[in-house]
Amino acid sequence: MxxxxxxxxxxxxxxxxxxxxxxxxxxxxxxxxxxxxxxxxxxxxxxxxxxxxxxxxxxxxxxxxxxxxxxxxxxxxxxxxxxxxxxxxxxxxxxxxxxxxxxxxxxxxxxxxxxxxxxxxxxxxxxxxxxxxxxxxxxxxxxxxxxxxxxxxxxxxxxxxxxxxxxxxxxxxxxxxKEESPDLTIRMKVDNPNELTFGMLGFFAGKVGNNSVNISGVGEMDRRSCKALCGGMGTSGTCAKFVFGDGEPGCEKVDFDKKEMQNVHDELNTAEKGDLITLGSPQLGLEEMSDLVHKLKGRSFKKRCMIFCPRAVKEQARKIGYTNELERAGCEILSDCCTCLTPLICKDDVDAVTTNSIKGAFYLKNSNGVDVNLKPLSQIIEDETR
Amino acid sequence: MRKILVKGKTQGTVLKSNDSINFLGTVDKKTGKITDKNHELYGQSIKDSILVFPSGVGSSVGAYTIYSIKSNNSAPLAMICQKADLTVATGCALADIPLVVVSDEEFSSFHTGQQILLDTESPNPVTLL
Incomplete structure (x- = not known):
């Protein structure tokens, strides 16, 4: 010992x-x-x-x-x-x-x-x-x-x-x-990434990385993309840290290009459309609630849309008026729970779910047993609201 | 043998997977069946096997799944991994399922169907029967 x-x-x-x-x-x-x-x-x-x-x-x-x-x-x-x-x-x-x-x-x-x-x-x-x-x-x-x-x-x-x-x-x-440097660098090669791309990058990184990885070729990321990267990585592997940059010169290099992205997409995307939409896995923070309100610009969802957030965020969102606006758009706002392993989505009632979360997709598919339709938030709003 | 993480002695049949296992969501906590369609062991139960697999991956709650399958009498008799991960290590520690980590060479020598004796107190912990 x-x-x-x-x-x-x-x-x-x-x-x-x-x-x-x-x-x-x-x-x-x-x-x-x-x-x-x-x-x-x-x-x-x-x-x-x-x-x-x-x-x-x-x-x-x-x-x-x-x-x-x-x-x-x-x-x-x-x-x-x-x-x-x-x-x-x-x-x-x-x-x-x-x-x-x-x-x-x-x-x-x-x-x-x-x-x-x-x-x-x-x-x-x-x-x-x-x-x-x-x-x-x-x-x-x-x-x-x-x-x-x-x-x-x-x-x-x-x-x-x-x-x-x-x-x-x-x-x-x-x-x-401890302060140890990763021994593997993933070179991000996909252009114009959105949060779904980052979720898939994370899922890929979790599969190839061990304890930690370097990730190079990534520019500015918004909070949604940062969380998607962490959520995707945590789902597929044992990797628990990434460092932005090329790493040390001797580092092994692996590319994440269109082919690698397509493989992750094919593994998790099993439907062309969903019966309902879920946002949040990880849960949405206040910034994402605010962003969603602004992206909706007064439009409403054409089908059920479940939004998962912490109670502390829901209370703040209510005071600021976001909750009212999201409820007007047809959203169900749920605090204290999340998409991941939710008992609120059952395969007896639902065939397929649309989400922008790789983590959510993995568990919806494997545990809830429903099909998944993956789309970035911007596409969800374009396709599913009026 | 690289490491003994949970001590114990047992005898049984090897069930080997070259895919890692995310215990949460892909192992049924009542029956021990693998529910992930993309997994090598899809549809099979890990109950009463000597489960040989690279490592646990994914959710931290998988440790509870290991504890649950043990409580539901659907757990493997022992687990043999190539790489130690905390979900499997702590799940096995609490459920008292013997767990060892082996070298890559030893890992590749295991095959489904082999009868083995595992005794972590012995100088040669794994014996082919």
Whole structure:
């Protein structure tokens, strides 16, 4: 074993500080061994996944109910989306069982002292700590965003490693937490990219990259494209960081050109049109809500359009008037939940969904079992509004 | 053998995939069946196998899927990977499923249908039967 523990950490691993601590340290040790870490370091913020009842099921719900009797988080801890928005859950055909199990999960996290943010974009709704701060982010797009855009340091945590970090305030000092240069450079060759192109670039990068990659040939990106890149990358691989630039001279080079893009498109695009539209995976921030209002210019959607955002964003959007305008255009605005693994879209009612999200597309296709029609937002507005 | 991530001893039949696995959304948490049509193991169940695959990929919540399939008695007996990833490492740690990481050479020597004995405490953890 490479990982060296302090006397106190050893004692926790042996069970001398209770079952919860023992479980948390067993998870940290497996994490440390997997990432060749030599010691544990303190972290200042944990972001947990494993909230949606649709994803963690009865086993997850029972596990959380059981540990929440004794487990308490030691550091600031925030939370991924759950399965629905309590404000409008009655509009959707969810079972009583789903709702009560979901509320039990919510309750377990709150009992443990977790902030119920229900968001997969913590980097857009919370203050970002000083550069170099060690955090533990499960939620793959958030981990990649934290490492690549926010100057923070995190592993591509699993739901359990982030939970163990929240309970202990520690995480293994793995290579992603150190200053190491990527050994692979992806050369972006596609002209005039939009957010869908960046999502596909991310999906490709996740498949070819290992821990981290350089990406060259990319100009200015808007926030939507940055999030699409992180979402796509987190879906397909183990890669948790990218660095813009050519990298060191000896770096292996791989091109992302029209052919590579077409391959990703062919894998995920399975329909010519959708019965409904979803926007948000990752959830939309205020800037994207504002941009959407301006792009609509008073037009309305011809079919259902579901918009997923954090509650904090929905409340701000309501005060500014965006919510009214989007509802006028026929949008259903949902907070606390997201496209990814949503129980609100069921293959019994829906054949195909139109979205601009590569991450959303992957899970809609594989988990919800519906077909997907991929289009960038500008095209969605052109084709689907009047 | 490069690393032992979760200790244990078991015996069973190898089910090998050269595709990585995103446990969330592509493995049924009740039956252990692979639901991704583009996956080499599409339609097959990983239940009671010695699952040999390159690594886990994608969502962090996949760790809960591993815990769920174990609770639903649909989990593999053990997992053997080429590369360690945190979703599989922590899912197996909590569900107590033996997990080892092997070299590329060892990885390519595994084939579906082989009977093997895995014992992480032994000097030769993998024995062909």
């Amino acid at each position: 490479l990982l060296e523990l302090t006397k106190e950490e050893e004692s926790a691993l042996k069970g001398e500080q209770g079952e919860i601590m023992q479980m948390a340290y067993r998870i940290l040790v497996a994490t440390g061994e997997a990432t060749d870490a030599e010691r544990l370091v303190p972290i200042e913020w944990a972001h947990l996944s494993g909230v949606n009842y649709n994803t963690i099921g009865d086993a997850g719900e029972e596990f959380l109910a059981s540990i929440s009797k004794n487990a308490r988080v030691k550091v600031k801890t925030t939370l991924n989306p759950m399965g629905f928005d309590i404000d409008n859950v009655s509009d959707y055909n969810l079972s009583e069982n789903f709702i009560s199990k979901q509320l039990s999960i919510k309750n377990s996290y709150e009992t443990m002292g977790v902030t119920p943010s229900f968001s997969c974009i913590p980097y857009e709704i919370f203050d970002i700590p000083n550069p170099g701060t060690q955090v533990s982010f499960a939620e793959s797009n958030a981990a990649i965003h934290a490492n690549s855009f926010d100057g923070l340091k995190t592993n591509k945590e699993s739901a359990f490693s982030a939970l163990a970090s929240a309970i202990t305030g520690k995480s293994p000092y793995s290579s992603l937490r």
